[in-house]
Amino acid sequence: MFMQDFFRLCAICVVVLGFLTTAFAAEKSVAPAVIPLPVRCETAEGEFLFDAQTAIVTDAASRETARQLAACLEPATGLNFKITETAGSDGNVIVLKQDSGLKNLGTEGYRLEVTPRQVALTAPTQAGLFYAVQTLRQLLPPQIFSSQPVKNVVWKIPCVKIEDYPRFVWRGLMLDSGHDFQNLPFVYRFIDFMALHKFNTLHWHLPDLGTWPLEIKKYPKLLDASTRGPGVKQGHYTQDQVRKVVQYAAERHITVVPEIDMPGHSTPALLAYPELNCPIPQEGRPWQYCVGNEKTYEFLEYVLTEVLDLFPSKFIHIGGDECPKDRWQQCPLCQAKMKAENLKDGNELQSYFIKRIEKFLNSKGRRLIGWDEILEGGLAPNAAVMSWRGMQGGIEAAKTDHDVVMAPTTYTYFDYPQTADGQSDPGANNGAPVTLDTVYGFEPVPKELTSAQAAHVLGAQAQSWSDRHPTEPQIEALVYPRACALIEVLWSPKQSRQYAAFFQRLQQHEERLKALGVHSRPLSTIPQPAAK
Numbered sequence: 241m242f243m244q245d246f247f248r249l250c251a252i253c254v255v256v257l258g259f260l261t262t263a264f265a266a267e268k269s270v271a272p273a274v275i276p277l278p279v280r281c282e283t284a285e286g287e288f289l290f291d292a293q294t295a296i297v298t299d300a301a302s303r304e305t306a307r308q309l310a311a312c313l314e315p316a317t318g319l320n321f322k323i324t325e326t327a328g329s330d331g332n333v334i335v336l337k338q339d340s341g342l343k344n345l346g347t348e349g350y351r352l353e354v355t356p357r358q359v360a361l362t363a364p365t366q367a368g369l370f371y372a373v374q375t376l377r378q379l380l381p382p383q384i385f386s387s388q389p390v391k392n393v394v395w396k397i398p399c400v401k402i403e404d405y406p407r408f409v410w411r412g413l414m415l416d417s418g419h420d421f422q423n424l425p426f427v428y429r430f431i432d433f434m435a436l437h438k439f440n441t442l443h444w445h446l447p448d449l450g451t452w453p454l455e456i457k458k459y460p461k462l463l464d465a466s467t468r469g470p471g472v473k474q475g476h477y478t479q480d481q482v483r484k485v486v487q488y489a490a491e492r493h494i495t496v497v498p499e500i501d502m503p504g505h506s507t508p509a510l511l512a513y514p515e516l517n518c519p520i521p522q523e524g525r526p527w528q529y530c531v532g533n534e535k536t537y538e539f540l541e542y543v544l545t546e547v548l549d550l551f552p553s554k555f556i557h558i559g560g561d562e563c564p565k566d567r568w569q570q571c572p573l574c575q576a577k578m579k580a581e582n583l584k585d586g587n588e589l590q591s592y593f594i595k596r597i598e599k600f601l602n603s604k605g606r607r608l609i610g611w612d613e614i615l616e617g618g619l620a621p622n623a624a625v626m627s628w629r630g631m632q633g634g635i636e637a638a639k640t641d642h643d644v645v646m647a648p649t650t651y652t653y654f655d656y657p658q659t660a661d662g663q664s665d666p667g668a669n670n671g672a673p674v675t676l677d678t679v680y681g682f683e684p685v686p687k688e689l690t691s692a693q694a695a696h697v698l699g700a701q702a703q704s705w706s707d708r709h710p711t712e713p714q715i716e717a718l719v720y721p722r723a724c725a726l727i728e729v730l731w732s733p734k735q736s737r738q739y740a741a742f743f744q745r746l747q748q749h750e751e752r753l754k755a756l757g758v759h760s761r762p763l764s765t766i767p768q769p770a771a772k
């Protein structure tokens with residue numbers, strides 16, 4: 241009996257020991273749940289603990305990024321980090337350093353090394369260092385994202401060696417302030433959450449059918465309440481406010497690309513300045529400018545001049561989508577323009593219009609980008625195409641050496657419902673569901689392109705149209721967590737993407753989003769990946 245018990249006990253010990261060893265090994269080898277997944281991440285034993293003694297050591301070039309790091313660590317930790325340009329000898333430091341020799345990391349890559357004695361962030365540019373900071377935040381316990389001091393948390397960072405850089409240069413989200421208006425604090429939040437996820441392009445869709453939300457000094461009537469569509473929230477952005485938004489975004493390495501949609505989707509401008517309409521009877525709200533009238537070009541060039549002054553981005557989006565051209569067939573001015581310019585149909589007339597606008601933008605050192613309808617009737621010589629009606633427009637443009645941003649409805653329209661039942665997305669538009677795994681499965685580079693043509697695919701972006709007047713929390717719930725899937729498509733190596741592993745990391749990431757107060761759609765309402 242005794243021997244039997246002894247052997248049983250031994251067997252139990254072996255099992256328990258085995259379990260503990262496996263669990264420990266698993267803990268050691270588990271990569272941190274960073275989104276987007278870094279290119280390379282090696283884990284090691286140990287951790288860096290930070291406390292009131294931890295200093296941030298920076299070179300002169302990285303001082304502002306060091307300040308940003310301190311600013312995002314302070315609220316939750318309650319610690320006031322000392323930022324210094326000289327390292328103490330006793331370790332316990334977070335070091336930021338710009339190293340232009342790290343050319344293999346591109347213009348946005350970084351290295352992040354954590355040992356028990358120090359955290360070292362190095363990058364060839366400040367953008368890269370900023371992204372290293374975003375990764376560092378995600379290595380900390382999720383409570384670090386709280387805006388209030390959090391007690392009883394050990395602020396520890398696991399030892400890792402990360403080398404990271406993005407796959408695409410255009411990693412965008414589009415905010416639609418033209419079907420409905422969003423308040424400024426929301427725009428800032430939108431930028432903050434983009435920055436955390438390493439998005440770098442905010443496509444700000446300004447006027448549309450619902451409202452003209454941007455102050456244009458020369459044309460004050462654009463802001464008249466009478467031009468707004470039913471149900472549109474009140475408000476507009478002054479030029480001073482816009483300058484501050486653009487600056488705030490730039491500090492977070494986000495370029496704001498404004499969109500002034502033309503020649504369609506222009507209702508508020510046409511109500512404010514009816515002389516820009518075709519001189520024929522109008523039923524209902526007007527939609528498109530009269531492109532036969534020289535006054536239209538004069539108006540748009542003045543508007544764009546003010547827009548260029550506000551937005552330093554290389555690309556200026558001019559829309560170009562969904563313009564019904566039949567009205568131009570009945571307009572004497574448009575007909576005269578077609579005759580004078582030898583244009584055979586509405587497509588060629590629109591193409592003539594877009595080419596003129598492009599010439600104007602190019603003369604100011606900017607580049608035109610438009611929705612894929614700008615291919616119809618002939619693409620303007622230097623234009624980039626944003627492909628939304630599937631990938632075909634993008635393929636056609638890339639094949640003729642034009643730059644492309646992919647934004648197809650099936651993968652990137654975040655205003656469409658996100659689960660198959662379509663029930664739980666208040667504020668969503670009608671459309672086939674764009675599920676989280678659909679977004680994760682998106683491949684922005686079509687197989688049809690050669691590698692030279694594929695180099696014209698700058699990246700992709702998601703759209704959050706506001707036709708149905710979503711509230712600001714509803715917009716957030718439509719964008720997150722799908723934006724987490726999209727950024728991994730745009731940042732991480734294609735071969736490293738695995739939906740089940742992403743979903744697992746996302747469960748930890750959800751804790752961060754909660755601490756930040758993002759109104760992300762709960763993962764519990766999204767189907768789990770099937771078990772293998």
Ligand code: ACM
Nearest residue numbers: 561562611628705
């Ligand atoms: C679009 O959805 N009309 C670009």
